[in-house]
Amino acid sequence: MVEIIKVKTGSQGLYEFTAQLQAMVRRSGLREGLCSLLIQHTSASLTIQENADPSARIDLENWLSRLVPENDPLYTHVFEGEDDMPAHIKAALTSTTLSIPVIQGELALGTWQGVYCWEHRHQADYRKIAVHLGG
Amino acid sequence: MVEIIKVKTGSQGLYEFTAQLQAMVRRSGLREGLCSLLIQHTSASLTIQENADPSARIDLENWLSRLVPENDPLYTHVFEGEDDMPAHIKAALTSTTLSIPVIQGELALGTWQGVYCWEHRHQADYRKIAVHLGG
Amino acid sequence: MVEIIKVKTGSQGLYEFTAQLQAMVRRSGLREGLCSLLIQHTSASLTIQENADPSARIDLENWLSRLVPENDPLYTHVFEGEDDMPAHIKAALTSTTLSIPVIQGELALGTWQGVYCWEHRHQADYRKIAVHLGG
Numbered sequence: 001m002v003e004i005i006k007v008k009t010g011s012q013g014l015y016e017f018t019a020q021l022q023a024m025v026r027r028s029g030l031r032e033g034l035c036s037l038l039i040q041h042t043s044a045s046l047t048i049q050e051n052a053d054p055s056a057r058i059d060l061e062n063w064l065s066r067l068v069p070e071n072d073p074l075y076t077h078v079f080e081g082e083d084d085m086p087a088h089i090k091a092a093l094t095s096t097t098l099s100i101p102v103i104q105g106e107l108a109l110g111t112w113q114g115v116y117c118w119e120h121r122h123q124a125d126y127r128k129i130a131v132h133l134g135g
Numbered sequence: 136m137v138e139i140i141k142v143k144t145g146s147q148g149l150y151e152f153t154a155q156l157q158a159m160v161r162r163s164g165l166r167e168g169l170c171s172l173l174i175q176h177t178s179a180s181l182t183i184q185e186n187a188d189p190s191a192r193i194d195l196e197n198w199l200s201r202l203v204p205e206n207d208p209l210y211t212h213v214f215e216g217e218d219d220m221p222a223h224i225k226a227a228l229t230s231t232t233l234s235i236p237v238i239q240g241e242l243a244l245g246t247w248q249g250v251y252c253w254e255h256r257h258q259a260d261y262r263k264i265a266v267h268l269g270g
Numbered sequence: 271m272v273e274i275i276k277v278k279t280g281s282q283g284l285y286e287f288t289a290q291l292q293a294m295v296r297r298s299g300l301r302e303g304l305c306s307l308l309i310q311h312t313s314a315s316l317t318i319q320e321n322a323d324p325s326a327r328i329d330l331e332n333w334l335s336r337l338v339p340e341n342d343p344l345y346t347h348v349f350e351g352e353d354d355m356p357a358h359i360k361a362a363l364t365s366t367t368l369s370i371p372v373i374q375g376e377l378a379l380g381t382w383q384g385v386y387c388w389e390h391r392h393q394a395d396y397r398k399i400a401v402h403l404g405g
Contacts, residue, residue: 002378004301032137034171034267035370036234036304040380042320049223050177053211056223062209063224067337069257070404074332077325088319088326091335094320097369098169099232099306101137101267106267109136110175119235130378132304132371134405135269167272169402171369182364184358185312190347191358198359202337222334234306234367235273236402243272243400247312256282270404 001028001133004040006126009119010052012065012083014049015032015055018114022107028133035100035107036132037115044119044127051114052069061118064090085133094118102133136163137267139175141261145217147200149184149192153249156266157242163268170235171267172207172250178222179254179262180229186249194255199225210238222255232270237268271298271403274310276396279389282335282353284319284327288384291401292377300401301364304371305377307385313357314389314397320388323385331388334360357390364388372403 001115007017014086025035039046050056068089070082078084098115101108117127138159142152160170174181185191201225205217212220233250236243246251252262277287294352295305320326328336338359340352340373347355368385372380379385 001349002380022179032268034169034269034304036171036371037305038318038370040378040383042318042326042380042383046219047178047227048173049227053212054324056220059212059220060227061226064227066209070334071317072333074336075329077329079324085329086168089330092317092319092330092334093228093363095230095232095365097365100173100233101171101265101371103137103290105267108139108173108175110177113175113177116402124239128380130371131221132279138390148286159295169304169308169404176290182311182362183308184362188347191312191355194345194347195359195362198338198342199362228363229369230365234369236273236306238400240301243274243313244312245398248310248312249331 005099005129005131007117009117009124011122012119013061014118016115016116025102030102030133031105033135035102037098037119038130039096040128042091043121045091045096047094047116047118048113049116050112052057052112083122090094092118092127126128138266140264142252142258142264143261145253146257147252147254148196149251156250165237165268166240168237168270170237172233173265174231175263177226178256180226180231181233182253183248183252184230184251185247187247188241197201215260218257225255273401274400275399277387278396279387279394281392283331284386284388286384286386291385295372298355298371300403301375302384303372303405306374307368308368308400310398312361313391315366316368317364317386317388318383319386320382322382353392360390
């Protein structure tokens, strides 16, 4: 079973969609298997991170944006905006695909783990993620 | 088939568990398929790296710890210890999930590849990894 | 179904093999499922990136090579050449495995996404990638 889900984003940062993903797993009736994700964009990415304290996400965003600043004279790929080339680099450094085992009908995440869409553009509407559920 | 395996770690660095994973594949009887892993923590990660010369792992650890130092004034997420926020960033830059094809009952790794748990905390006991084996 | 495919590389940079991968999916007859990849090397890696404008790939390569330069006095793993330890670090920062859903017999990539082998050595011939197709 494959579905394309849409995750609402906005400005740069991490957007959790664990509940949306878990709802899809429950709807499918899958008890044990694998949930695989691909974000269909190259200016946003996927990550599994702590979902307890929001300060961790803020620091992740600020640290990565400092490592990959805009207006770096190295960039030649500039016609899609100042945030475009940094977005591609950030996507390459984080994840475009993830695979999460499913146990007893639930994503086998650790206690404090959430699944996030990491928006690297200043402004986006939503992002499309292809999700495969298999046995 | 999904199992949670425990990998012994300790101080910061890379801990190989290829043999433990390969033993699980053999026990399962799976001849051809996919072995998918998720580390259930956000302060340790997964990587596939050279298992021939230990100096490569030492350099990996030292390079990453220099890129993501402790006590960076950027961090606001500090109450879980000085190694906590660097650990989250290091996890985001490396891998939380991996998918390894299985051929003729063996992980289809390259000749010099090993599967590692990368510990980002100064001191940990063990780490839990959810492993899915499928056809 | 698992196959080892060979991707031609050369000097440092990104080499697209989406068409080669898509041909394997078509040949298999798989209509819906998952295509999982493992590159069997630790001095090259995998990434999904924009395939529209070549300048994005050039910037990715230049940015990563500036972040991970050769001849860093930190390196102790030096006997396999000046490009060897940077290659391991670059592989750790990008991806060694990928999982791509398949829909209606096609890789469910976004409109502008291509699948790339990222060569981190100055000179290589080809790289082996284990590809698993499953339902």
